[in-house]
Amino acid sequence: MLSFRRALVAAAFFITILFFTTRSTSPSASSLAVEFPKSQSDPDSSKQTTQTTASSPNNAAHAGGNRGRPSVPGQQTMQDTSRMTLYDKLAYQFPYDVEAKFPAYIWQTWKWTPAHGEFRFREQEASWTEQHPGFIHEVVTDQVAVHLIRLLYASVPEVLEAYDALPLPVLKADFFRYLILLARGGIYSDIDTYAIRSALDWIPEAVPRSIVGLVIGIEADPDRPDWKDWYSRRIQFCQWTIQAKPGHPVLREVVRRITDETLKRKKAGSLREIHNKNVIEFTGPALWTDTIFEYFNDERYFDMSQSTGPIDWKNFTGMENSRRVGDVVVLPITSFSPGVQQMGAKDDDDPMAFVKHEFEGEETIGCNAPSDAVDDKSPLLLWPTRQAFGEAHATEPPLLQHTIPEHFNSIVKEFGDRPAVISRTPTTTRDALPNLPSDGIPTAVETTLSYEKLDLASNALAHSLRSLGVKKGDRVAVSLGNSAEFAALTYAIFKLGAILVPLNPGFNVKQVTAALNHLGVELLVIGAVTDLAYKPCRGRSNLPLLQTIVPDLESGRVEAPEVPTLKTVVVVDNSASHPLSNFPPLASLRSLTPFTSLIPDFTTIRASSTFAARTVTPDSPLSPTETINIQFTSGTTSHPKAAMLSHTSILNNGALIANRMGLDPSDLIICPPPLFHCFGSVLGYMATATTGAAILFPSPAFDPLATLRMAAAHRATGLYGVATMFVALFELLHHRDRYPDLLPPPEQVAAFPTHLRKGIGAGSSVPESIMRKLYATFGLQDLVICYGMTETSPVSCMTAPGDSFEKRTRSVGRVMPHTTVKIVDPLDRGRVVPVGERGELAAAGYLVMKGYWGDKERTEEVRRAERDEDGAEEVWMYSGDEASMDEDGYVEITGRIKDLIIRGGENIHPLEIENCLFQHPLVAEVSVVGVPDEKYGESVGAFVIVHQGVVAEGEGGTAGKGEVLTRESVREWVRTHLSSHLVPKHVWFVKEYPKTASGKIQKFKLRDTAKQLLEAGR
DSSP, rough: OOOOHHHHHHHHHHHHHHHHHHTOOOOOOOOOOOOOOOSOOOOOOOOOOEEEEOSEEEEEEEEETTTTTOOOOOOOOOOTTTTTHHHHHHHHHOOOOOSSOOOOOOEESSSOOTTTTTTOOOOHHHHHHHHHOOOOOEEEEEEHHHHHHHHHHTTTTHHHHHHHHOOHEEEEEEEEHHHHHHOOOOEETTTTTTEEGGGGTTTTTTOOOGGGEEEEEEEEOOTTTGGGGGGGGSSOOSSSEEEOOOOHHHHHHHHHHHHHHHHHHHHHHHGGGGGGGHHHTTHHHHHHHHHHHHHHHHHTTTTTGSEEEEEEEGGGGTSSOOOOETTTEEOHHHSSSSTOOOOTTTOSSSSTTTTTEETTTOOOOOOOOOOOOOOOSSOEEEOOOOTTHHHTTTTTTOOOOSOOOHHHHHHHHTTTSEEEEEEEOOOOOGSSSSTSOOOGGOOOOEEEEEEHHHHHHHHHHHEEEEEEETTTTTTEEEEEESHHHHHHHHHHHHTTOOOOEEEOTTOOHHHHHHHHHHTTTOOOEEEEEEEETTTTEEEEEOOHHHHSSSTTTTSOOOTTTTTTTTOOEEOOOGGOOOSOOOOOGGGGOOEEEHHHHHHHTGGGOOOOOOOOOOOOOOOOOTTTEEEEEEEEOOSSSOOOEEEEHHHHHHHHHHHHHHHTTTTOOOOOEEEOSSSSIIIIIIIIIHHHHTTTTTTSSSSOOOOHHHHHHHHTTTTEEEEEEEEHHHHHHHHHHHTTSSSTSSSSHHHEEEEEEEEOOEEEEEEESSOHHHHHHHHHHHOEEEEEEEEEEEGGGGGEEEEEEEEHHHHHHHHHEEETTTTEEEEHHHHHHEEEOTTTOEEEEEEEEESSOOOEEEHHHHHHHHEEEEEETTSSSSEEEEEEEEEETTTTEEEEEEEGGOOOOEETTTEOOOHHHHHHTSSSSSSSEEEEEEETTTTTTEEEEEEEEOTTTTTTTTSOOOSSSOOEEHHHHHHHHHHHSSSSGGOOSSSEEEEOOOOTTTOOOOOHHHHHHHHHHHHHTO
């Protein structure tokens, strides 16, 4: 049996023999005999050129087909190539002779040869052999391609290095076609093409083959005004079929460009950022087209003095016959794209139809694809596969094996003097509090904690909490808005090994009581007043809530019959920011512990402060796998659950998010999303705290005005938010006349794009229209989209700054490092669905929660241990989200499976209708749900919020500018832009939606509302 090494040697020997023997082959049945150039080009000479008149429409150019051809053919002189440019090396190694015959080669690539049982392109492959008897027809496999390129380009090591470095199979496939044609010439055609006519017919009889060195076809000649949305160039030359003589200058230049750019990106560490649409520009038809046009206008090859102007797309649009420009024959779109039914292409039986490309069901043709690549027989939607994992994330950081306090200690040592947290108390306008005197309006107070001060404050708080009885494993509930106090408490609790339980400050008595009892909480930290989103300084007093939990607040002891386990209640007194709250002085409520008694010098803390410099030692050593955080699910269902997250899961999730979005210690990130939710605590706080960046809290609860002011005042570099937050910011800027003295000056707003670049949109989908506004208004060119769920700590998929705009608006990116995702049949979770098919998304890896606290039954519904083909056990978290994945691993979330509307047996995806209505100029927000229907089972119901200044039908009044949105105009918009079965049968105008704290709309509540409205006849 051959060893792997011996097999490689044997393969190389075989290839060598093959090419030395084929060099002298002379096919008898073809006039295109294999013949290599008899004369060689001198790469250093540019004076002697053979000129032929170009048969372009305006006779625009003259071709010099072989640059610097010697007058006397002969053996090429040996030269030292070590000091040559790459272009000259390629010219020396692969000289071009336009008078030579086209080599009778046909090159194609695929994963298998035609002799392999899995090969399924037999008819296509056979057509090329049948149309070209006597030609040497090679289907080169991925493995052979590697060795073939190494053989041909051994003297040009830069090319080999670039070829090996290309990260995607499609890039290698593109590069291979240029490399093989440059070195050997002939015809390259993709494996899924049919040869309709012989290549002998491609060049018109009137054109001598001795003056033609390259034959190309038109791929796109757009006949639509929005061509830029569909094609990369106004005229685009196809690359799936090319005929060339060896050494052609266009091929030489393409190879040089790809090589130089690849090595440049490799050195910069940015090769992994090439995805999808980037391929078109990097190795695909955009690069190919640009190079050809530059060749047509290159004075080294063409006498431009006789040209009436540059040769560009205008010379080729609408052409129905071939045209020659120097030594290049350009074929019309019909030649290589017959039957596409657009852009003037004629059918397959047209005399100019030469090659048929199967556009439907087209697959990426792999060249040196990984051995575990998805095959066409059973395409599994699993990303990344276990074998591909190491390579797929080779440039990503390793999984951190520390506890959160250990990692935080390393950050403090490195970035101690840098700001860690900057927070502001709320402020408001006099109009919002009209009954107060001018000096009674609260003024915002800003607090800054450096990493060193954050460390000292959390030490002091940890020692104080321990004195109150907190020990490792205890659940400590925190019900606060975004603030420096919450930030310091987080690390204090982590250092003790206790479990942080963040509660939504908006919870009512029933919700708080249920949460505390469910987890057996012994210590609660709560604000005197709950700050309310959009209502700064007009918060809800928590006195009634506290009186229910601790009936006798003046007794001096905590006896909480509603929560028997509760021993201590710590209150952060923020009543000064809420002058109407009427919260009594804390000194009169002896059962409550003031936060200031835990740390009297919070804002001015120093190493000399009490306990600040003393190391915090937990009761027993901490382990990275231990539960450190319990997050209540955000409540898109009616029954929130308590997900247990570990040091490993939230520490790494934050660090990996920061890495993918490119956070660094100089960043100042504005974070309005709440700390009691994973968005604020992990995507925000943990991401910044693992990189030494600063997190900025503009206000305890979301306030668009405070957000804009803080971004301007600190020249922030990043902004987080959900779609509704972004909409609120736009509305505020649009109506800046209402707050002329509070909004940042116009010049500061205009400067946002100069410093605001990074950001995250999450919590719910961010429509394309909002993304475009974010770019235009705030800059945010590196804004990324994150997807996940509380149970996965939370992010499992995420876009990257280098992704195309399309991918950042129509997908949630690709899987995160150290994570695997799959799309399964929701009715049969054991079946992974094919590429592009919708199903339920599941994730596995370090990020999966440990389970729901005290709820084994519901844990087992969604968290399942499964064994793979190798018998290894892996724990999967099933999301309940419907999703699809493309061949490059980009995931698109199409809605909640439970939110699907089944109308007459047909599945309707609410997100599709919502995205359509988001484009309506009068619609600010929209949410679509299924509504009971006697005839169809379900029909479409739309809850619409109009923009400020717009009057909704039935509201009465006038809009001033005639901007009135009617139910029928909503329906007509959908009818015009989508199909009729997607038109909402019911349209309701509302002022707000029931939402979770993270901004997700609670559709189960909207469905209940819809039923009530229908019953009321509305």
